Each structure stands twice: as C-alpha cells, then as structure tokens.
Amino acid sequence: MVGCPGSNGAWYGQPDRTSAVSRPTANDKSARSGILSDNDTTNVATADKSSGTTGGRGSAVERVHQQISALIAQLGLKPGDRLHTESELSELFGVSRSTVREALRLLEQQGVVNAVQGQGRFISASGSLRVERPMTKYESITEVLTGRGYAVTSAVLSIEEGTATPEEAEALELESDAPVIRLLRIRYGDDKPLVVSANTMPRETLPGPIDHRDWSGSLTAALAAHGNRVTSALATISAVELPEEWQARYSLGGLGPWLRVFEVGLTATGRRVLYALDYHLGSEISFSVLRRS
Numbered sequence: 001m002v003g004c005p006g007s008n009g010a011w012y013g014q015p016d017r018t019s020a021v022s023r024p025t026a027n028d029k030s031a032r033s034g035i036l037s038d039n040d041t042t043n044v045a046t047a048d049k050s051s052g053t054t055g056g057r058g059s060a061v062e063r064v065h066q067q068i069s070a071l072i073a074q075l076g077l078k079p080g081d082r083l084h085t086e087s088e089l090s091e092l093f094g095v096s097r098s099t100v101r102e103a104l105r106l107l108e109q110q111g112v113v114n115a116v117q118g119q120g121r122f123i124s125a126s127g128s129l130r131v132e133r134p135m136t137k138y139e140s141i142t143e144v145l146t147g148r149g150y151a152v153t154s155a156v157l158s159i160e161e162g163t164a165t166p167e168e169a170e171a172l173e174l175e176s177d178a179p180v181i182r183l184l185r186i187r188y189g190d191d192k193p194l195v196v197s198a199n200t201m202p203r204e205t206l207p208g209p210i211d212h213r214d215w216s217g218s219l220t221a222a223l224a225a226h227g228n229r230v231t232s233a234l235a236t237i238s239a240v241e242l243p244e245e246w247q248a249r250y251s252l253g254g255l256g257p258w259l260r261v262f263e264v265g266l267t268a269t270g271r272r273v274l275y276a277l278d279y280h281l282g283s284e285i286s287f288s289v290l291r292r293s
Contacts, residue, residue: 060095064103067093069112072123083113083121138233141187141195142218150189154216157184157250161203161210168200171264171275179203183215186250193252194284196242200275219274220265228273230265237261242279257282 068089077083086104090097104121107113113121145152164178174180180200187195199219205228206213213222220230240260247253258279265274 060099061102061106064093064095064099065106068103068107077123079123079125081123083123085120138231140218140220145187145189145194153188153191155186155188156215157186159183159210159215168275172200172202172272174202181206181210183219185215194281196246196252196279198277201273205273223273228267228271230274231268233263233265235261235263239282255281255283259285
C-alpha cells in the first residue's frame with residue numbers, strides 16, 4: 001500500500017515495491033564497520049539520484065543529509081555502530097566538511113545519531129529504524145507513485161479562474177477578492193483512482209492563459225518552474241467518505257473510505273502557494289511515522 005498525505009506533495013510512509021539500493025546482510029563485516037567498497041559508493045550515489053536530490057534540488061546540506069541517511073540504510077548500520085568521520089563523508093560526497101557537519105547536526109537533532117566527544121558519531125537506537133518516504137518528507141504524488149512503479153495518469157475534471165472564497169483567502173493569506181486558479185482532477189495509479197484533488201493557487205503563481213497549460217502533470221513542478229517551489233506543508237488528516245456528488249458524477253462510488261487531507265503548501269520564504277483538499281483511497285493509501293519519546 002502507498003502512504004501519501006497531500007495533494008500534489010505529501011509525506012509517504014510505506015516501503016517501495018522496489019528498493020533503490022541493495023542492503024548487505026547482517027554478517028557483512030565490511031559494511032558494519034563502515035568501510036565502503038566501490039559498489040557501495042555506486043549504490044549510494046544511485047539512491048541519491050533516484051530520490052531526486054541531485055540537480056540542485058534543495059540545499060547542499062539537505063542533499064548530504066539525505067545521502068548520509070541513505071548510507072546508513074545501505075550499510076545496514078545498527079545501534080552503536082560508528083558512522084564515518086566528517087573527512088570521510090566529505091570525500092565520499094564531494095562537499096566541504098562544514099556542509100557535512102551541518103548535515104550531521106540535523107541527524108543529531110532528529111535522534112538518528114549520537115555524538116560522543118573524542119570518539120565520533122554513533123547510530124542511535126531509533127536511528128536504525130527506517131521509514132521509507134516518511135510523513136515528514138514532502139514529495140509530490142507524481143514522484144511517489146512513479147517511484148513505486150505505478151503508471152501515473154490524470155483526469156482533469158475542471159479548471160477555472162475566480163476570486164478567493166473566505167476559506168481559500170484565509171488558508172492562502174490572500175485578500176477576499178484575490179484572483180485564484182481552481183483545479184479538480186483524479187490521479188490514477190495503473191488506471192485505478194487513488195487520489196481526488198481539489199487545488200487552489202493564487203493566480204500570479206502560475207502566469208499565462210490557463211487554456212495553454214497541461215494540467216495533467218505535477219502541479220508542484222509547475223509551481224516550482226515559476227519560482228514557487230513548495231518546501232513544506234501544513235496538513236490535517238481525517239477518514240471520511242468521498243462527497244456523494246463526486247461519487248455519482250465521476251463514478252467513484254463503492255470504493256470505501258477515503259483519507260481526507262486539508263493541506264497548505266509553503267515556499268522556503270513562507271509564502272502560501274497551494275491550498276489543497278485531497279481524498280486518498282483508504283484501501284490503497286496509509287501513513288507511517290517513526291515516533292520517539
């Protein structure tokens with residue numbers, strides 16, 4: 001099952017159908033001791049590319065943070081295992097030691113590694129627990145479903161321009177009569193309806209005539225192309241039935257409960273550029289989260 005709260009970007013929590021990296025066995029002493037072979041290095045680089053962290057996406061610290069996380073999973077490191085040194089990681093990923101240090105600090109804050117003065121950094125008890133596509137990671141539905149091997153298609157049900165409703169204006173921090181774009185569509189995985197999305201964006205975030213744009217692809221990618229990349233989101237999740245009107249009009253009845261997600265997508269500067277009301281098919285979509293005391 002897929003785990004994906006969010007309309008065009010979300011946190012996904014269930015393991016992929018295929019893994020980007022091959023994990024060594026527990027008896028692989030070279031892996032447990034933190035020694036990388038050429039194949040290990042290649043696999044880590046491949047994992048980073050497949051997760052979309054190359055090509056300038058995000059800061060260097062974010063990329064290295066994700067690379068180190070992939071390395072921990074690749075080597076199958078267990079609680080108490082020592083992580084590579086800053087200099088080793090710097091050489092491995094081709095970045096400065098200060099960048100590595102900041103990435104490691106993030107991992108310490110997340111409780112993944114513990115720093116012991118004079119000895120290095122070690123995997124914590126919770127650090128060995130890996131949640132694929134965790135809820136805390138923002139990803140587009142297109143990225144996640146494609147990454148899981150689904151053939152992703154979309155049915156655009158309606159696209160229109162209008163003025164913001166009081167609810168939309170409050171969510172997007174707009175004037176009550178501000179122009180907006182509204183998009184309603186179904187996202188399919190292998191021809192099965194998985195997500196019904198109703199999205200609202202400030203009009204200026206996607207300039208140009210709406211009739212000249214392909215609305216079947218990733219909405220977050222379209223926003224990013226105009227300098228409005230969504231880096232985080234505020235979401236509220238609940239289990240409901242799909243609205244009866246939608247069930248009848250779009251032949252979506254009888255599919256069972258849906259996970260409804262109200263979500264507001266924000267850029268790195270805190271600008272609100274996406275307001276989404278999404279329904280995720282409950283029989284196919286679930287959430288996973290790592291909880292710490």
